[in-house]
Amino acid sequence: MLNRVSAQPGLTSRYAGLLQPNVLRADVGYGAVESLRVPAGAVVAITQIDGGAQAWVTALADDAATLGVTTLEGSAAASIPLDSSGFDSRMLEALTNARGGALADARGLLIFDPMTAAGESHIFRMPQAARIFVAAPVRPGFIETGGGGAFRVEIKLPDVAANDISLPDPLGKVVDEWRIPRGTATAYELQKGQFVQIIDVEGQQCSDFMAMRSEALDKGVERFIDSTVSRTMARSAYPLPGLHDKFYDQDIRPLLAVRQDTVGRHDTFALACTARGYEERGFPGHLNCSDNISDAFAPYGIGRRAAWPAINLFFNSWIAPADHAIASDEAWSRPGDYVAMQAMSDLVCVSTACPDDVDPINGWNPTDIHIRIYEETSTITHAVAWRANPEDAAKMTAHSAFHPRTSKLTSSYHVARDLWMPAHFDATGAVEEYWACKKAATLQDMSGLRKFDIVGPDAVALLQHCLTRDVSKLSVHRGFYALMCDARGSVLDDGTLFRLEDTAFRWCCGSDHSALHLREQAEALGLNARVLSLGGRMVNLALQGPKSRDILREVVFTQPSRPSLDNLKWFGFTIARLHDRDGPMFMLCRSGFTGELGYELFCDRDDALTIWDGLMAAGAPEGLVPMGGQALDMLRIEAGLMIAGAEFGPDADAMESGLGFAVDFKKPDFIGRAALERNAAATRRKLVGLHLAGNEVPHHGDGIFVGREQVGTITSGTYSPQMGHAIAMARIAVENAAPGAELEVGKLDGHMKRLAAKVVDLPFLDPKREKARA
Incomplete structure (x- = not known):
């Protein structure tokens, strides 16, 4: 997905580059493989994010002159045939599908070499309009020896092309499309x-939207659209980021x-702007969305209203917790951002391009809205945008590589960063999955886990x-759980570090911020x-439970030079194959x-x-079942395992987060050591377990x-x-943290309502973690 960003005066933050014009x-x-439309005269910059990996660039036209004729900066890159660029067969297939045709005569640029550092760029100007394709080749053997790589593509548009090229590619077959000029409605x-x-x-x-049933x-x-009915049916309160699934x-x-x-x-609980609202603020006669909606609806015999309820798309509002007043600020939307909805009945709709120029909601400068209508046969999947970091291009949530199997067993999914992950499975449910993991x-x-290789x-x-x-x-072949802290001792991220080779490590963690921090x-x-970054190329499964080793014995093959399955201790790993030496390779870790x-x-x-x-077939006799995120949450809380945004975050250091066991004060130095050592001697809060008297969570x-x-x-x-x-985990004052204390x-x-609780040690069960170490 592409995002065009516009400049704003006076911006001084580190993210000012996000708002470069055009x-x-x-x-x-x-x-x-990413597909990008590039107009003639545009300047294309391909920049290493990770360093040390190659990028391959080709154009839709099989004309070698389409690319690299005017190289502005960077190493010279020869135009070479695609079949000599080191792609595997699956990458060739993906590129073929992206280009929509055979690759027999395709040529392109293979840029960057293994010594290229992060931040280096290859920059060229497009002599003619074209659709280009940028791919990141996979290095064979990356599972066992390390690999990865990512690139950022930035296209500086000619001013004449900026307004049209900022529109995202169509999502399907377009039936009709038009522009709604600012301050109007259609x-x-x-x-x-x-x-x-x-x-x-x-x-x-902002764009107000309303629909009538024909x-x-x-x-x-x-x-x-009735906001109260929609809220009730969706069982979701206002306000909230995003929209209800249905209206x-x-x-x-x-x-x-x-x-x-x-x-x-977005805002789904307030009115479209009204004439009265502007009048009371001293702007009589100001254009407003409610009147514009009434005018647009009039040919359909719909009565006028002084104030129209509406879905206020891109309107950034919230209810202040102190006084419960509605507040708003500039919209979060970037150029080309959108909402796509499917009609579940024949409808008469209206959309506006809000005229408000006296509030920050439209960035003080109202602009246009674009509408596209797609035919019913279009396939537009459920997705929301996700950015690991503010400067990243948006990713639409996708299904993982295991979705063809999990989707046959459940339709209950939740968002895990940039992926849809199963919440529970229809045949079992969370409680049965919980017991299956126990027995x-x-x-x-x-697969939502982030994987980074640190090499050199x-x-x-x-x-x-x-x-x-x-x-x-x-x-080598060993790992451990570790923390990444800032200078205050707060935990930036946690994860497991594995040593692949003497100078190659794999860090499996929860946040992409880990990679940014390490690079900095x-x-x-x-x-x-x-x-x-291994990105979406490396996926992973967790096989958990007392029968897990027995199941693996049926399918795991390891070379004599690698540790065997039965010799793996807690946090050990090996490189294995499925069934035999010719089966697919995977990294097998004794962790969970x-x-x-x-x-x-x-x-x-x-x-x-x-x-x-292979795993499901081998596990069927042992009672193996798929498990979703709801059961995992029960299990990890019982096991006293911490997660970001709950047990740790910027408001507590590692010691207050119950993670002191992962801090080695025998090391001479590491980021956050001084703060943690000081705080360890004077900890004011402690993470403890609570037994609740009843079932209310x-x-x-x-x-x-x-x-x-x-x-x-x-x-x-x-x-x-x-x-x-x-049960619950809680951070409480040390004076009240003694086991047995009643709170x-x-x-x-x-x-007005209290739940009786008693302090207990963590973890709630198996305090010596004997089951995991078995």
């Missing part, structure tokens, strides 16, 4: 099954289903500086180490996030289904009280099927 941006991950009809895409052309421009209008009755009318009839949203921040085995798609002669020095454990003690530190210290005996498997996405099928953020005084906060809570009551969890206002 620039398209796309990121190309390891093993991926009514239009949607047939059942058709899609409407509402696009913010220049960014930070069948009711034909009977002289107005039935339109209903007053008869509880579904009118529209949201299919894609690249912004994730037999479960298989879970964990200074890899050890970089990791020693950034991690809380002693990397120098780590042998390598540059600041002048270290020769590369941080390579359930507190049970378990393993994790990391493999190439192209081998994902073969490995899933406390929520993250609930206060913990002794009498009238709040002494702590709930970080995570769940119902424990094994213990038969609710209360405050509900409602914290005082």
